[in-house]
Amino acid sequence: MNFIASQRASSFVPDDFYLRRVSHFARLNVGRGDIVMLGDSLINGCEWHELLERPCVKNRGINGDTVEGVRQRVEGIMQGCPAKLFLMVGINDVSHNIAAQDVACSIIALVEYLHRLSPCTQVYVHSLLPFNAAIHYASLSGKEEVVLQINHLLSEAAEEFDYTYINLYPHFSTSAGVLDAEYSNDGLHLSGSGYALWARLLQPYMCE
Amino acid sequence: MNFIASQRASSFVPDDFYLRRVSHFARLNVGRGDIVMLGDSLINGCEWHELLERPCVKNRGINGDTVEGVRQRVEGIMQGCPAKLFLMVGINDVSHNIAAQDVACSIIALVEYLHRLSPCTQVYVHSLLPFNAAIHYASLSGKEEVVLQINHLLSEAAEEFDYTYINLYPHFSTSAGVLDAEYSNDGLHLSGSGYALWARLLQPYMCE
Numbered sequence: 052m053n054f055i056a057s058q059r060a061s062s063f064v065p066d067d068f069y070l071r072r073v074s075h076f077a078r079l080n081v082g083r084g085d086i087v088m089l090g091d092s093l094i095n096g097c098e099w100h101e102l103l104e105r106p107c108v109k110n111r112g113i114n115g116d117t118v119e120g121v122r123q124r125v126e127g128i129m130q131g132c133p134a135k136l137f138l139m140v141g142i143n144d145v146s147h148n149i150a151a152q153d154v155a156c157s158i159i160a161l162v163e164y165l166h167r168l169s170p171c172t173q174v175y176v177h178s179l180l181p182f183n184a185a186i187h188y189a190s191l192s193g194k195e196e197v198v199l200q201i202n203h204l205l206s207e208a209a210e211e212f213d214y215t216y217i218n219l220y221p222h223f224s225t226s227a228g229v230l231d232a233e234y235s236n237d238g239l240h241l242s243g244s245g246y247a248l249w250a251r252l253l254q255p256y257m258c259e
Numbered sequence: 260m261n262f263i264a265s266q267r268a269s270s271f272v273p274d275d276f277y278l279r280r281v282s283h284f285a286r287l288n289v290g291r292g293d294i295v296m297l298g299d300s301l302i303n304g305c306e307w308h309e310l311l312e313r314p315c316v317k318n319r320g321i322n323g324d325t326v327e328g329v330r331q332r333v334e335g336i337m338q339g340c341p342a343k344l345f346l347m348v349g350i351n352d353v354s355h356n357i358a359a360q361d362v363a364c365s366i367i368a369l370v371e372y373l374h375r376l377s378p379c380t381q382v383y384v385h386s387l388l389p390f391n392a393a394i395h396y397a398s399l400s401g402k403e404e405v406v407l408q409i410n411h412l413l414s415e416a417a418e419e420f421d422y423t424y425i426n427l428y429p430h431f432s433t434s435a436g437v438l439d440a441e442y443s444n445d446g447l448h449l450s451g452s453g454y455a456l457w458a459r460l461l462q463p464y465m466c467e
Contacts, residue, residue, distance in 0.1 A: 067395075067445045071304065074451035079309045096279065098318055101287045106314030110306055187275075237275045243282035 063119045072113045073124050081131035083171075085109055086257070089128065090139035091116040093180065096240060102250045103257065109133075117143045118157040122164060129168035136165060137217075137253070139177040141201055142239070146190040151200035158205060162214050174214040175256055178202040181220060183229040186238030195228055215256065222248060271327045280321045281332050289339035291379075293317055294465070297336065298347035299324040301388065304448060310458045311465065317341075325351045326365040330372060337376035344373060345425075345461070347385040349409055350447070354398040359408035366413060370422050382422040383464055386410040389428060391437040394446030403436055423464065430456060 065073070072095075081087060086108045088099045094112025111128055113120070121140050129136075138161070144154045158176065165174050179201055184192040202220055209216040223245065225231050230238055234245030241249065273281070280303075289295060294316045296307045302320025319336055321328070329348050337344075346369070352362045366384065373382050387409055392400040410428055417424040431453065433439050438446055442453030449457065 068448070070444055071448060071450045075305065075454055076451070078451040078455050079306060097283065098287060100308055100314065101317060106308065109309060236278055240276070240279060242279045243284070243286040246283055247286050 063117050063123070065120065066115065069113050069115065069120070076111060076124070077127060079109070081109055081111075081128050081133050083132050083134065085131065085133040087111050087128060087133045087136045088139075089121060089125070089136055090177075091143055092240060093139050093142075097246045097249075099250075102246055103253065105257070107134075112139075115143055116140060117147070118154065118161055122157075122161050125161075125165065126168060129165060129172065132169045132171050134171075135173045135175065135256070137175045137177065137256075138162070138165075141179050142182070142191075142198070145179070145194050145197050145201070146188070151197045152204065154197075155201045155204035155208070158201075159208050159212050162212055166213060173259070175217055176205055176209070176214050178205060178216070178218045178220045180241075181224040181228060181230045183232070183235070183238030185229075188237075188239050191239070199228075217252070217256065219249065219252060222252060271325050271331070273328065274323065277321050277323065277328070284319060284332070285335060287317070289317055289319075289336050289341050291340050291342065293339065293341040295319050295336060295341045295344045296347075297329060297333070297344055298385075299351055300448060301347050301350075305454045305457075307458075310454055311461065313465070315342075320347075323351055324348060325355070326362065326369055330365075330369050333369075333373065334376060337373060337380065340377045340379050342379075343381045343383065343464070345383045345385065345464075346370070346373075349387050350390070350399075350406070353387070353402050353405050353409070354396065359405045360412065362405075363409045363412035363416070366409075367416050367420050370420055374421060381467070383425055384413055384417070384422045386413060386424070386426045386428045388449075389432040389436060389438045391440070391443070391446030393437075396445075396447050399447070407436075425460070425464065427457065427460060430460060 084107055088094045089111045091112060092114040095114050099110050100106055100108040118140050141154050141158055162174050179198045182191050206216050223230055223234055235241055292315055296302045297319045300322040303322050307318050308314055308316040326348050349362050349366055370382050387406045390399050414424050431438055431442055442449055444450055
């Protein structure tokens with residue numbers, strides 16, 4: 052598969068919250084040695100520097116963000132050449148009806164862009180998490196297979212495109228393939244127990 | 260005025276986001292020497308430990324929170340006996356039609372409760388900020404005077420109830436008494452420039 056050629060961006064219209072957060076990030080520094088958590092509401096919703104017990108961890112998540120949204124705002128973040136960057140984005144693209152291959156390819160193109168902006172930064176790409184559309188998120192209904200396909204493509208491309216794939220999915224999924232209610236109260240976003248599990252799964256990558 | 264007797268709580272129904280954030284906080288530590296930023300969306304929306312350049316700063320803000328909501332969740336935070344606590348809450352109570360004296364008195368009662376939970380913690384109470392209801396927030400329309408009254412009461416009670424009052428209001432207000440558009444894109448929440456100004460105003464209190 053030609054990962055770069057087949058990307059198709061989700062349409063992206065930033066709201067007031069998004070623009071405020073971008074303007075906040077523009078006044079915060081990222082430097083060498085820092086660890087950037089980049090992505091959508093799943094990143095936004097966590098006090099990462101506390102949970103990972105590292106003051107150098109910077110939260111650069113924005114609720115509702117898409118692959119295209121991240122791409123448009125990432126240049127300022129990468130200017131500081133952070134040591135590591137952990138990416139979690141794509142579920143909002145799925146919710147906007149973008150096909151699995153298009154989401155995966157735009158994520159991979161984003162990683163290529165990150166490498167160009169800051170070749171010294173180690174890039175980690177999270178799998179998408181399972182969800183439970185029955186609780187709140189009708190826009191994700193029937194798209195369980197799309198998430199599995201995206202994760203498969205992201206896993207397959209990791210070596211070629213020089214990133215580490217972090218497969219969170221099986222740790223958060225029930226045997227029925229939905230987000231375990233232990234980790235979420237709305238079928239999509241994570242509660243304290245969900246973030247605690249995520250942080251435990253990240254520990255091996257923190258000290259690499 | 261009897262500050263304690265006249266408090267009246269805003270009704271408070273936590274939503275999914277609120278409950279997730281509370282469950283997240285329950286798994287994070289606050290310890291001696293820490294600085295807690297406590298309150299509503301104005302606190303939630305900022306990467307305080309970065310902006311204030313202190314890893315010991317902990318964000319304990321939750322979008323939509325009220326005085327009663329903060330009171331219900333603060334016990335776990337105070338168990339760690341933080342060095343300082345900065346409180347910003349009340350505008351959602353105003354938006355829920357609570358009278359100025361009731362809001363101010365419930366904030367003061369909350370401060371009393373904070374002192375009982377952790378006598379060693381220095382408590383700082385921010386003034387409410389001005390807003391511009393004409394942009395988005397019809398529920399605040401015509402309540403400019405309520406904010407001024409709350410701020411006056413909070414200022415008056417500081418010495419008696421052993422807290423430091425931080426008067427942000429004049430720094431964020433236009434001469435017409437609304438939130439300066441330089442600091443907000445929706446008339447209520449702060450952009451990067453607003454948080455940068457707030458952080459500058461906090462610097463003298465960080466090193467006390």
